[in-house]
Amino acid sequence: MDPILEHxxxxxxxxxxxxxxxxxxxxxxxxxxxxxxxxxxxxxxxxPRAHPPLPGMPHFxxxxxxxxxxxxxxxxxxxxxxxxxxxxxxxxxxDLPDSVRMGQRITTMxxxxxxxxxxxxxxxxxxxxxxxxxxxxLLPHTAKIVDDLCLIxxxxxxxINHDPACTFVMTGSEVPGKPxxxxxxxxxxxxxxxxLPAFVVFTPKFPATGNGQALFTRMxxxxxxxxxxxxxxxxxxxxxVLYVENPPGVDGVDRRNMLDALNxxxxxxxxxxxxxxxxxxxAQYEMAFRMQSSVPELVDLSNEPQHVxxxxxxxAKTPGTFSHSALLARRLVERGVRVVQxxxxxxxxxxxxxxxxxxxxxxxxxxxAALVMDxxxxxxxxxTLVVWGGEFGRTVYSQGTLTKDDYGRDxxxxxxxxxxxxxxxxxxxVHGETDDFSYNIVRDPVNVxxxxxxxxxxxxxxxxxxxxxxxxxxxxxxxxxxAQPVRALLA
Numbered sequence: 001m002d003p004i005l006e007h008x009x010x011x012x013x014x015x016x017x018x019x020x021x022x023x024x025x026x027x028x029x030x031x032x033x034x035x036x037x038x039x040x041x042x043x044x045x046x047x048p049r050a051h052p053p054l055p056g057m058p059h060f061x062x063x064x065x066x067x068x069x070x071x072x073x074x075x076x077x078x079x080x081x082x083x084x085x086x087x088x089x090x091x092x093x094x095d096l097p098d099s100v101r102m103g104q105r106i107t108t109m110x111x112x113x114x115x116x117x118x119x120x121x122x123x124x125x126x127x128x129x130x131x132x133x134x135x136x137x138l139l140p141h142t143a144k145i146v147d148d149l150c151l152i153x154x155x156x157x158x159x160i161n162h163d164p165a166c167t168f169v170m171t172g173s174e175v176p177g178k179p180x181x182x183x184x185x186x187x188x189x190x191x192x193x194x195x196l197p198a199f200v201v202f203t204p205k206f207p208a209t210g211n212g213q214a215l216f217t218r219m220x221x222x223x224x225x226x227x228x229x230x231x232x233x234x235x236x237x238x239x240x241v242l243y244v245e246n247p248p249g250v251d252g253v254d255r256r257n258m259l260d261a262l263n264x265x266x267x268x269x270x271x272x273x274x275x276x277x278x279x280x281x282x283a284q285y286e287m288a289f290r291m292q293s294s295v296p297e298l299v300d301l302s303n304e305p306q307h308v309x310x311x312x313x314x315x316a317k318t319p320g321t322f323s324h325s326a327l328l329a330r331r332l333v334e335r336g337v338r339v340v341q342x343x344x345x346x347x348x349x350x351x352x353x354x355x356x357x358x359x360x361x362x363x364x365x366x367x368x369a370a371l372v373m374d375x376x377x378x379x380x381x382x383x384t385l386v387v388w389g390g391e392f393g394r395t396v397y398s399q400g401t402l403t404k405d406d407y408g409r410d411x412x413x414x415x416x417x418x419x420x421x422x423x424x425x426x427x428x429x430v431h432g433e434t435d436d437f438s439y440n441i442v443r444d445p446v447n448v449x450x451x452x453x454x455x456x457x458x459x460x461x462x463x464x465x466x467x468x469x470x471x472x473x474x475x476x477x478x479x480x481x482x483a484q485p486v487r488a489l490l491a
Contacts, residue, residue: 048194049190049191049192049194050191050193050194050195050290051186051190051191051193051194051197051198051338052190053188053189053190054187054188054189054190057188057189057460057461058188058189058459058460058461059460059461059462059465059466060460060462061460062423062424062457062458062459062460062461063382063383063423063424063458063491064383064384064385064422064423064424064458064459064460065192065338065383065384065423065459066333066337066338066339066340066383066384066385066423067181067182067185067338067339067340067384067385067387067455067459068329068333068339068340068341068342068371068384068385068386068387069181069182069339069340069341069342069387070326070342070344070364070368070371070386070387070388070389071166071169071170071219071341071342071343071344071389071390071391072344072347072360072364072388072389072390073162073166073213073215073343073344073345073346073347073390073391074162074210074211074212074213074345074346074347074348074349074390074391075162075165075347075348075390075391075392075393075394075411075416076347076357076360076389076390076394076416076417077121077349077353077357077393077394077409078153078393078394078415078416078417078438079121079393079394079396079409079438080121080122080123080136080138080353080357080394081135081136081138081139081357081361081417082134082135082136082151082153082417082419083153083415083417083434083438084125084134084136085120085121085396085436085437085438086125087436088118088120088121088396088436088437089120091118091120091437092118092119092120092404093117093118093402094117094118095115095116095117095118096116096117096118096396096397096437096439097437100435100437100439100440101116101439102440104414105160106160106395106410107160107161107410107411109350109399109410109411110395110397110399110410113399116395116397116398117397117398117402118396118397118398118437119396119397119398119402119407119409121136122354122404122405122407123136123137123138123354124136124137125137126143128143128144128146129143129145129146129147129428130147130428131146131147131428131429131430133146133149133151133428133430138357138358138361138365139361139365140365141365141366141368141369141370142365142368142369144369145369145372145373145421146428147427147428148372148376148381148421148422148427148428149372149419149420149421149427149428150419150420150421150425150426150427150428150429150430150431150489151417151418151419151429151430151431152417152418152419152420152431152432152446152451152486152489153415153417153430153431153432153433153434154415154431154432154433154434154441154443154444154445154446155389155415155416155417155418155446155447155448155451156413156414156415156416156441156445156446156447156448157169157391157392157413157416157447157448158174158413159174159391159392159413160392160411160413161411162213162348162391162411163214163216165391165392165411165413166213166216166219166391167216167218167219168391168448169389169390169391169448170218170219170220171218171219171223171477172448172449172452172476172477172478172479173479176216176218177218177223177224178223178224178475179221179222179223179224179225179229179468179477180218180219180220180221180222180223180231180341181339181452181455181477182199182201182220182231182339182341183199183220183221183222183223183225183229183230183231184225184456184466184477185198185199185338185339185456185459186198186199186222186229186231186338186339187222187225187226187229187468188461188466189338189459189460189461190338191336191337191338192336192337192338193294193335193336193337194290195290195291195293195294196290196291196294196295196298196332196335196336196337197231197232197291197337198229198337198338198339199220199229199230199231199232199337199338199339199340199341200231200232200233200234200332200337200339200340200341201220201231201232201233201234201340201341201342201343202233202234202236202325202328202329202340202341202342202343203215203233203236203342203343203344203345204236204320204321204322204324204325204342204344205236205320205321206322206344206345206346206360206363207346207356207359207360207362207363209346209352209355209356209359210345210346210347210348210356210359210360211346211348211349211350211356212345212346212348213345213348215343215345219341219343220233220341220343224468224470224471224475225468226276226277226280227277227280228280231339231341234295234328235320236319236320236321236324236325237319237320240295240298240299240319241291241295245292246292252292255292266278266281298328298331298332298335299319299328301316301317301327304327308327308374309327311370311373311374312324312326312327312366312367312370312371312374313366313367313370315367316367321363322342322344322363322364322367323366323367323370325342326342326367326368326370326371327367327370327371327374328340329342329371330371330374330375330378330380333375333380333384334378334380344360344363344364346360346363347360347390349394349408349409350399350400350408350409350410351399351400351401351406351407351408352406352408353406353407353408353409354405354406354407368388371386372386372421372422375422381421381422381423382422382423383422383423384422384423385420385421385422385423385424385425385455385458385459386420386421386422387418387419387420387451387455388418388419388420389416389417389418389419389451390416390418392411392412392413392416393411393412393413393414393415393416393417393438394409394410394411394412394416395409395410395411395412395439396409396412396437396438396439397409397410412439414439414440414441415434415438415439415440415441418451420451420454420455420489423458423459424457424458424459424490424491425458425489425490425491426488426489426490426491427491429489431444431446431486431488431489432444432445432446444488446486447483449477449478449479449481449483450483450484450485450486451486452477452478452483453478453483453484453485453486454485454486454489454490456477456478456485457485457490458490463476463477463478463483463484463485464476464478464482
């Protein structure tokens with residue numbers, strides 16, 4: 001929309017009478033249809049919440065009320081963390097059999113290698129919990145909570161490179177421009193908190209040994225949804241939100257008066273042009289004003305008991321760390337925020353995997369388990385869905401030089417591991433199985449969009465009914481290929 005062009009159009013007699021006629025006709029039609037047809041919209045408009053849900057949402061009473069999504073950007077190695085393959089030791093440094101690969105594509109980073117030597121994990125595995133799940137020695141804290149987790153060993157995707165794979169995981173499409181899952185949920189379900197965003201994002205720092213893939217804002221963008229449903233990224237250094245404090249000489253009363261004047265001007269612009277983004281600006285200015293009080297209270301950990309800080313680890317009080325972000329995630333859902341997303345980089349181990357992967361786990365693993373335990377002891381896990389995973393898996397064969405203590409792994413989209421815990425999910429189960437090389441799925445495949453459909457269902461949303469009209473299509477998070485919730489995972 002061009003405001004200058006619109007302004008000139010509004011000055012013509014023809015446009016004035018045409019516009020007035022349409023407006024009066026629409027008003028008459030609304031009056032003839034009566035309150036029964038417009039009641040949902042009226043109730044939505046009267047909703048006192050800053051983030052009201054769509055009329056009729058949720059579709060049913062979901063067991064989860066909030067989502068915490070822990071995205072390990074770069075793709076954790078399923079072979080070294082979750083998918084135990086003890087028989088691989090007999091294949092050390094032997095070529096991956098053609099009968100296993102079956103001509104499947106591989107990336108250009110390894111397609112030129114003379115050999116594809118099998119690299120068994122150097123890390124030991126043991127069974128844990130009543131469910132007896134096999135867990136790597138790299139996950140000692142997570143091993144203690146396996147009876148709360150539902151591990152999916154057979155997630156698969158189409159994308160073989162990071163950017164399209166991450167975009168697909170977060171938006172249901174490899175094509176940029178679609179809304180992220182957090183934006184979809186903020187749009188559909190709103191939030192219970194009037195003083196914080198419905199969708200909050202953290203991008204904590206990572207170990208220097210990690211290969212840090214870029215994080216694109218499309219992973220928490222609202223895409224074609226109104227921009228007020230963008231995720232709000234809280235910073236890990238300095239003020240959590242830039243300019244959250246008033247400048248010297250400006251107090252709260254001054255800021256309120258300035259905001260009221262600005263809102264009146266914006267409202268006049270909306271009445272003239274009807275651009276919905278003007279309403280978004282008004283709402284965002286108001287949210288920013290309220291965040292001047294709510295954000296400092298959120299990040300003040302002085303009232304957190306020492307045993308809780310110890311649970312999350314020594315970095316829990318250090319802004320910008322994964323531990324600090326995980327603790328704030330619990331505080332956010334405790335305050336009624338709908339979606340919290342933590343994107344941790346450095347999981348792309350093409351070489352030096354034993355060292356780099358160990359460092360990644362030491363940076364995140366204690367706090368990840370602590371988050372689940374903390375939610376559970378507060379009675380919040382039953383209503384909070386926690387999701388952990390990356391964008392694809394890693395190859396069983398080594399990229400580059402292979403030794404017993406050093407190897408790398410390339411990208412592998414055919415199968416990888418994710419886990420879910422909390423609201424609506426069965427704990428203490430392992431879903432699906434892969435072959436002896438963790439290269440192909442042999443039982444119960446789960447597409448990324450099936451995972452997203454399951455998340456929506458846990459929050460009370462029928463995935464196929466949750467749509468937004470854009471470019472003439474009823475767009476969905478789950479795409480158009482018929483993704484469904486994985487019923488076996490549901491409690």
